[in-house]
Amino acid sequence: MKNMFKKIRKIVYMISTIMEKNKSSVLLLVFIGIISDIFFISKSSDLLIFSILALYIFSSLIYKLKSKIAYFTCLLLLSLLFVLFLLSGPSDKTEKTAVWLVLFMLVGIIQQWRE
Amino acid sequence: MEKLLSSKILVIITSIFFVVLPFFWLHPGQMDLGGDSSRLYFYEPLSYLKNFGLFAVFPQGIGEVSPNFFIIPYVLLLYGLKYIFHSSYIVISLINSLKLAGGFLAMYLLISEFLKVKGGQYAAIVASIFYVCMSTMTGNWDKAIFSHNQVFLNPLMAFFIVKFFLTNQFKYIIFFLLISLFFSPNFGLTSAPAIFSFYPLVITFLAIYAFFLSKKIVSIKKILSGGILFFGLHAFHLLPQLVSIFDSGSFANTRIFDKANIVQEGVRYFIAILPISKVSEKILLSSNGMFSIIISFIFLFIILITFIKRNNKALLLTGIFFLLTLFLLTAKITNVATIFYQSLFYIPGFSMFRNFIGQWLFVFSFFYALLIGQSLAFIFEKLRKNLIIVLTIIIGVSIIISASDFIGGKITNHKIWEKPERRIVLNMDQNFENALHFIEALPDDNKFLTLPFTDAFYQVVPGKNDGLYIGSSMISFIAGKKDFGGYQVISPFSDFFLSIVKEKDYATIRTLFNILDIHYVFHNSNPAIYDHIIPDVPYQYVRQFFPANQKEYKEFIANLGGEEIYTKGPYQIYRLNDGVSHFYIAKSVIIYPQKQTEKYLFLKSHTNEYNPVFIDSITCKTNKICNSTNDEKIEMRVKKINPTLYKITFQNSNNPFLLVFSEAYHKDWKIYSNSIEDSFDLFGFKEIFSNVLKKDLFSKSHIEVNGYSNGWYINPQQIGNTDQFTVYVEMTQQRIFYVSSIISIFTLCCILAIIITAIFRRKNVAGIIGK
Numbered sequence: 001m002k003n004m005f006k007k008i009r010k011i012v013y014m015i016s017t018i019m020e021k022n023k024s025s026v027l028l029l030v031f032i033g034i035i036s037d038i039f040f041i042s043k044s045s046d047l048l049i050f051s052i053l054a055l056y057i058f059s060s061l062i063y064k065l066k067s068k069i070a071y072f073t074c075l076l077l078l079s080l081l082f083v084l085f086l087l088s089g090p091s092d093k094t095e096k097t098a099v100w101l102v103l104f105m106l107v108g109i110i111q112q113w114r115e
Numbered sequence: 116m117e118k119l120l121s122s123k124i125l126v127i128i129t130s131i132f133f134v135v136l137p138f139f140w141l142h143p144g145q146m147d148l149g150g151d152s153s154r155l156y157f158y159e160p161l162s163y164l165k166n167f168g169l170f171a172v173f174p175q176g177i178g179e180v181s182p183n184f185f186i187i188p189y190v191l192l193l194y195g196l197k198y199i200f201h202s203s204y205i206v207i208s209l210i211n212s213l214k215l216a217g218g219f220l221a222m223y224l225l226i227s228e229f230l231k232v233k234g235g236q237y238a239a240i241v242a243s244i245f246y247v248c249m250s251t252m253t254g255n256w257d258k259a260i261f262s263h264n265q266v267f268l269n270p271l272m273a274f275f276i277v278k279f280f281l282t283n284q285f286k287y288i289i290f291f292l293l294i295s296l297f298f299s300p301n302f303g304l305t306s307a308p309a310i311f312s313f314y315p316l317v318i319t320f321l322a323i324y325a326f327f328l329s330k331k332i333v334s335i336k337k338i339l340s341g342g343i344l345f346f347g348l349h350a351f352h353l354l355p356q357l358v359s360i361f362d363s364g365s366f367a368n369t370r371i372f373d374k375a376n377i378v379q380e381g382v383r384y385f386i387a388i389l390p391i392s393k394v395s396e397k398i399l400l401s402s403n404g405m406f407s408i409i410i411s412f413i414f415l416f417i418i419l420i421t422f423i424k425r426n427n428k429a430l431l432l433t434g435i436f437f438l439l440t441l442f443l444l445t446a447k448i449t450n451v452a453t454i455f456y457q458s459l460f461y462i463p464g465f466s467m468f469r470n471f472i473g474q475w476l477f478v479f480s481f482f483y484a485l486l487i488g489q490s491l492a493f494i495f496e497k498l499r500k501n502l503i504i505v506l507t508i509i510i511g512v513s514i515i516i517s518a519s520d521f522i523g524g525k526i527t528n529h530k531i532w533e534k535p536e537r538r539i540v541l542n543m544d545q546n547f548e549n550a551l552h553f554i555e556a557l558p559d560d561n562k563f564l565t566l567p568f569t570d571a572f573y574q575v576v577p578g579k580n581d582g583l584y585i586g587s588s589m590i591s592f593i594a595g596k597k598d599f600g601g602y603q604v605i606s607p608f609s610d611f612f613l614s615i616v617k618e619k620d621y622a623t624i625r626t627l628f629n630i631l632d633i634h635y636v637f638h639n640s641n642p643a644i645y646d647h648i649i650p651d652v653p654y655q656y657v658r659q660f661f662p663a664n665q666k667e668y669k670e671f672i673a674n675l676g677g678e679e680i681y682t683k684g685p686y687q688i689y690r691l692n693d694g695v696s697h698f699y700i701a702k703s704v705i706i707y708p709q710k711q712t713e714k715y716l717f718l719k720s721h722t723n724e725y726n727p728v729f730i731d732s733i734t735c736k737t738n739k740i741c742n743s744t745n746d747e748k749i750e751m752r753v754k755k756i757n758p759t760l761y762k763i764t765f766q767n768s769n770n771p772f773l774l775v776f777s778e779a780y781h782k783d784w785k786i787y788s789n790s791i792e793d794s795f796d797l798f799g800f801k802e803i804f805s806n807v808l809k810k811d812l813f814s815k816s817h818i819e820v821n822g823y824s825n826g827w828y829i830n831p832q833q834i835g836n837t838d839q840f841t842v843y844v845e846m847t848q849q850r851i852f853y854v855s856s857i858i859s860i861f862t863l864c865c866i867l868a869i870i871i872t873a874i875f876r877r878k879n880v881a882g883i884i885g886k
Contacts, residue, residue: 033748044450046447046449046451049449050451052451067422068423069754071419071422071423072423074419075416075419075420075603078412078415078416078419081395081398081399082399082408083394083410084394084409085399085401085408090393090395090396090401093449094395095393095394095395096748098395098398099394099447099448099449100396101440102398102441102442102448103392103449105419105434105449106435106438107439109422109431109434109435109438110423112422112431113428113431115428
C-alpha cells in the first residue's frame, strides 16, 4: 500500500513537472478540448467533460491561476452560446456550450470563494 | 432629476403600473376560469367552498375521500371581495394585481436588504421588474392554479425570513403567519412541490447569508415558537391531509409510497419529459423572443464582469444557488448528474417533482433576479446618480417591452381552439347559469352524466363571446351534484364504460348507471363545442367510442331512455328511468369471480335484476352476507345532513338486510345509532358529538360492493329495536377537521393576543419615555 502511494506521488510529481514547463500547451489543450467537444463530438461524453475539467482544475492549482481565468472563459462561452442559439436554436452544440458555461461558472465561483 | 425620480418615486410609479395593468387584460363581465384545477372560486366562491372545501368527500364522481380544507381562508377572502365589488372581473383583476405589484414590491424589498450601497435601490427596481416579467415567470399565468400566488408570496415570505434572521424581531414571524393563513392553499400539502422547491433552498441560503456572512445571531426559541404557531395555525388543513397521506389506499398514500406508482408516475414521467428540457433556453430565457434573449445575454455578461471585478461572498453564494436551481430545473448538466437526479425519484415523495421543468421555475427565477440585482448594484455604485436613474428607466422599460405579450394580456387570453376560434376568457352564458340553478334546486341527491363526455374530468362550456371554459365540472363544484363527465372521473369503470358505449350495449350501460347512482343526463347539445373542432381537445381519445356528433348524441340519450325535464338554449337535462338510489337495500346478490380479465363483465349478464348488488367471490368467502337477501318491504327515509353525514330511518325491518351506499368505499364510512331528536345544521354537530362516544355498528360487516361502493350487513337485532330504527352514516375523517379547526382558532387567538400585548407594551414604553 505504501509503495503504491509512493508510485502515485511520483507520477503526480512527474506530471506536475511536465505541466509546469508547458503552461501554454496545457491551457491550449483545455481550450481545444472544449471546442472539440462542442463542435466535433456529436454525443455527450462525461469522460471527456470531466477529464478536461480535471485538467483545468489541476492546471489552476499548479499555475496558481486566478478565478478570473475561469470567468473569462465563461464570457467566451456565453458569447458563443448567444451566437449558436441565434443560428441554430437549442441544438446539441448550443446545449453543450451551455453545459460548459455552467461548469466553468461553478469552478470560478468555488475558486473565488477560496481566494 | 434626482428629487423628481428618487428610487421611492420610481417604485411607486412601477407599482401603480402593475396594479392597473391586469384590469386591461379582461373586459368588465369577463372571467378567466378554466384549466386543470379551474378557477371556479372566482365565479361562485361560496358555492365552491361549500361543495369542495368544507367536507372531506370529493364533490365529483364516486365521491372519494379528499380533504381540501386548505382553500377555506382564501376562498372566504375572495367571497369578501366579491361581496364588496359584485364582480368576478374585478376580483380576478385584483388578485392579478396583487400577484404582479405584490411580486414586484416584495422582490424590491428583499433585494434592497442585500444592497446597502449607493445605487442599490435602483438595481433592486430593475431586478424586481425582471423578476415579474421574465419568461420563466410569465409562462403559466393562463393556467394559474392556487399555488400561483407564489409569484408574490415567495419573495414576500423570503423578505420576512431574512428580516427576522437579521433583526431577531418576532414581528416578522407574526407577519409571515398571518399572511400564510389567508393564502393557506400555498402552505397545504397539495402545494407540496411549490413549498419544497422553494423554502428549503431559500431558507438555507438566507441562513448562510445571515449567520455566516453577516454574523447575526437569532433566537432558537423564537424559531421553534414560530414553527409551533405555524403548525397550530394551519392544523385545520394539515392534519386531515397528513391523515390522508398515511391512509393506505388513498390517492396521496399511493402516489407517495406505492413502489409501482413511484416508478410509473415518478421515474418514467421524469424520463419522458427529459428531452424537452434545454439548458440554453433557461439561461437565455428564450420564450419571450429575441429582445428577451438579448437582455438575458447582457445581464449574464454583467454578472460575469461583476464576478471578475468584485470578490463578494454574498454574490458568490447567490451564484451557487443560481447554478443549483438551474441544475434542478434542467436536469441536464452532464449525464452523471442526470442519473443522480433520476435516482432521487425513488425517494418516497420526490415524485412530486416529476414535472421538474415546471416545479423549479419559481425558485430559479428568484435567484436569477437576485443575482442580477446584486451584479447591477456593483456597476451602479461607480456611476453618477443621474446616470443611474436614466439607466434604471431604460433597462426597466426594455424588460417590460420584452414581455410585451404578457403585458398586453395575450398570455392570459390565448386561443384554446383554432376552429371555431375560442379563447380562455369568457362571458358566462345566462342559459347555462339557468341550467345550473335548475340542477342545484333538484331535491334528490342522485348523480349526473355530463355530455359530451371528455378525455379527463372536464366540462366544456362556451361563453356568450368567443370564450370557452374547459375545466372542472360546474355541476359538481358549483351546483353541488356529483357528476361523471370524463374518462378519469368514471374510474374504476373507465375502460369498461367506453367499451359498452362503443358496442351500444344500452342495457349494460343502464345497469352500470344504476350502481353508480346516475339518474340524470346533462347534455350541452351545441354543435359548435363538439362537431368539427380543431384541435380535438378535450375529446381526442373518447371520440373513438362515443357518438361522432351532437345529432348522434341525441340518439344515444334517447336509447338510454332519458325523459327530458329541462331545456333552455343548447342545454338539456334528462331523467333516466328510475333505478336504485344513493342508499338502497339489496334484493338480489350476484357473486362474481374476481379475475382481472373478467372485471365488470358480470354487469353484462345481469341487466334485469331488481336492486342488485354485486360482490366478488373472495369477499363472499369471508362474509355470510352473500347468502342473505331480504324480501321484506322495508321503508327507508334518507336525509342528507351534509356530504359526510346521512340520517336513515328504517321501518318494517325485522330481519337482516344488506344496505348499499353508492359512494367510494372507505373504511372510515361508519354507522352509528342515535336517539337524539332531529336537528338540522350544516355540519350536524349535535349528531356527530353524540356519535363520538358510541361504538360504530356493523364495522365487521362493512364491505366493498359493486366494484367500488360501500355495503353493510345490517341486523336490526343488534340495535335492539326492530321494526323501526334510525342510524347515521358518517365519514369519520371529517371529525379530524373539526378538532384541528379548534386548534387553529386557538392558535390564531394566541397570535392576536401576542399582537395586542406588543401594541400595549409599545404604548406603555412610549408613555414612559414621554413623561
